[in-house]
Amino acid sequence: MYRNRVVTLMLLVSAAAMAQGAPAGDARLAAIENSVKSAQSAGDNAWMLVSSALVLMMTGPGLALFYGGLVRKKNVLGTMMQSFVLMAVVTVLWAVVGYSLAFAEGSPFVGGFRYAFLDGVGAAPNADYAPTIPHQTFMIYQLMFAIITPALISGAFAERMKFSAMLLFMVLWSLIVYFPMAHMVWGKGGLLNAFSGGKVACFDFAGGTVVHITSGVSALVCALYLGRRKGYPSEMMKPHNLVLSFIGACLLWVGWFGFNAGSALASSPLATSAFVATHFAAASATLGWMLAEWLRSGKPSVLGAVSGCVAGLVAITPASGFVKPLPALAIGFAAGICCYFMVTKVKSIFRYDDSLDAFGVHGAGGTLGALLTGVFATSVVNDALRDSAGRPLPLGLVDGNGSQVLSQMAGIGIAWALGIVGTLAILKICDLTLGVRVEPEHETEGLDLSMHGEEAYNLEG
Amino acid sequence: MKKVEAIVQPFKFEEVRDALKAIGVDGITVTDVRGHGRQKGHKEVYRGQEYQVDLLPKVKLELVIADARLDEVVRTLTRAARTGKIGDGKVFVYDVMDAVRIRNDDRGESAL
Numbered sequence: 001m002y003r004n005r006v007v008t009l010m011l012l013v014s015a016a017a018m019a020q021g022a023p024a025g026d027a028r029l030a031a032i033e034n035s036v037k038s039a040q041s042a043g044d045n046a047w048m049l050v051s052s053a054l055v056l057m058m059t060g061p062g063l064a065l066f067y068g069g070l071v072r073k074k075n076v077l078g079t080m081m082q083s084f085v086l087m088a089v090v091t092v093l094w095a096v097v098g099y100s101l102a103f104a105e106g107s108p109f110v111g112g113f114r115y116a117f118l119d120g121v122g123a124a125p126n127a128d129y130a131p132t133i134p135h136q137t138f139m140i141y142q143l144m145f146a147i148i149t150p151a152l153i154s155g156a157f158a159e160r161m162k163f164s165a166m167l168l169f170m171v172l173w174s175l176i177v178y179f180p181m182a183h184m185v186w187g188k189g190g191l192l193n194a195f196s197g198g199k200v201a202c203f204d205f206a207g208g209t210v211v212h213i214t215s216g217v218s219a220l221v222c223a224l225y226l227g228r229r230k231g232y233p234s235e236m237m238k239p240h241n242l243v244l245s246f247i248g249a250c251l252l253w254v255g256w257f258g259f260n261a262g263s264a265l266a267s268s269p270l271a272t273s274a275f276v277a278t279h280f281a282a283a284s285a286t287l288g289w290m291l292a293e294w295l296r297s298g299k300p301s302v303l304g305a306v307s308g309c310v311a312g313l314v315a316i317t318p319a320s321g322f323v324k325p326l327p328a329l330a331i332g333f334a335a336g337i338c339c340y341f342m343v344t345k346v347k348s349i350f351r352y353d354d355s356l357d358a359f360g361v362h363g364a365g366g367t368l369g370a371l372l373t374g375v376f377a378t379s380v381v382n383d384a385l386r387d388s389a390g391r392p393l394p395l396g397l398v399d400g401n402g403s404q405v406l407s408q409m410a411g412i413g414i415a416w417a418l419g420i421v422g423t424l425a426i427l428k429i430c431d432l433t434l435g436v437r438v439e440p441e442h443e444t445e446g447l448d449l450s451m452h453g454e455e456a457y458n459l460e461g
Numbered sequence: 462m463k464k465v466e467a468i469v470q471p472f473k474f475e476e477v478r479d480a481l482k483a484i485g486v487d488g489i490t491v492t493d494v495r496g497h498g499r500q501k502g503h504k505e506v507y508r509g510q511e512y513q514v515d516l517l518p519k520v521k522l523e524l525v526i527a528d529a530r531l532d533e534v535v536r537t538l539t540r541a542a543r544t545g546k547i548g549d550g551k552v553f554v555y556d557v558m559d560a561v562r563i564r565n566d567d568r569g570e571s572a573l
Contacts, residue, residue, distance in 0.1 A: 236512050238505065297506050307508060344509025357508060 037132075041125075044132040047267035048141055054258025055144035059151050060084050062255050066248030066310070067155050070356050073240040074446025075159045076456045082154040082163075086170055090147045093174055098146060099139050101179035103129065108191035108199065110180040115139075128188045128196070130265040141262060142182070149178055149211045155356030156219030157226050157436075160443055163451045165434040169426055177214055177422040181415060185210045192411050195384055202411030203377050203395065203404070205274065206263035208318025208370040209415040216363020217419030219354060225427045226436060228353035230443050242303055249306035253282055256313045260320035273381050274320040278313065281320075281332030285312020288336025296344075304340070311339035311361050315369030322377035322395060331372045335365045367412055374408035462557040462570060463531050467522045468494065469542040469550040474520045480541035481524070486534060488573065490523040500548035519550060525557055527570045 064083040068076045090098070097116050106112035115121055118139065126135040150170045157166075184190040185204050192209070194201035204210060229237070239245060260278040264271035289308025294300040315335030316328055323331070343360035354360060377396030379385070385393040394401040430436050437443075442450035449455060469477055474491070481489065495516040502515040526534050535552055543549055562572040 233510065236514075237510075238512055239507055297509070299506070301506065303507055340509075348509065 051258035051262025058255035062251035069244030078447025102182040152215040155358035205321035212366025213415040218423040219358030277328035281316030284332035285336035314365035319373040327376035374405035
């Protein structure tokens, strides 16, 4: 009985299917395509949300701890606050106008207002940037970069900048330096965007020019404009807690996987490649700095090792999605040694007080990395650039495209110029309105008490 | 009565205290202090920035004893605190006018 019924049902179904014919096949195909698409989107979106969180973790607590440990104990809260408050300020700015100025279509130099107030930034992917993840994911991921970049600068004016002036400075700096630079390198139609018809094809996978050169160079300008800390360099200004700095640096190393591998904007083989390159560069840079210090001053310090690690991560940032693992080792090692000499030799020759070496590590490491990207970039790793016939174009010097080094120099030059001019102008504005430097007695007292009315360590209380 | 004030290396402190306990010195006051004598400090380097650290951590012991025990106590103390190297510290001895036990107003050596 039962069996007969089943057979009858099957006959009926197949008859119905035949009656519908080809359109039913198309519908099924479309359904399958859709589910494949949403499966890929689910994978990519998961990785990009994790990456976004990792990059935020680089600012707080990563950078806050790293910098906080390096200052004197009377300034540790003030220094951490400079990183933390940017997590709030830049986020609001990003929602209002920042994302739009960086990533909406506009001129080659800065984006337009199409995405102001995040208008039109929703679940549907933006095919210009990341076709497999919600536009909103791309937006929040890029925000994390906009937060950490100005936070890096705070290392140069540590222990002596007024909190109010710092806030104004950071808002103006985001508007005048960061958003335009991000648009030029990564925005659709940007001047330096190699993948979107930019006039100067500059390769910057995760922010060598956009993040590290702009912040590092601006840091140097800040250090020179504000002048040295009271008592520098004769007075003792030892880092007050290197354990904090150590933890911060380790968090930066881990967070950087989100920064660089996440810049593939998908959970793809390219993300793996960037992940590997990032890790290898951090390792060899640690050894590079450590060896240089060991040979020159007799002891391999912990601060030296973790500083070397950060220098390597900085240098590999622009190259991470373009280079193979062994060149990554070379880039890291070179950065470790180069940045060691920047902070120990060059700084003492010119006697500027880049208090926490934002320029020596990010400016110098970023410049070196951007340059070496032009040398080691290869289409074996990244074949996104293709000719009209669909063949991958050669990328860097190792691919036989020596002129890429010149394009990299152009990108570096623009980042330096924008950093210097923009920062000088902004500092002038802040100085005339609020005054950039704290009162001498406040500097002696420390930022924690004078700016925030608190002390970090009340161990006897 | 004599007051003995000794400044010793921190890592020698436990040995000194044990030695004093062994000869029956019960009362002692201890402070963590910083200072230097003829001993030179050490150099610290942070990212190439060199600092000469002159004020080194030391431990200061203060004890008040009966006159008769002075030699024994000082000898015990120096023997326990000595490494033979620069930086071992110093012992200072002072006369004490009087001593009062707060609990019951005992005075003099019986207050120790």
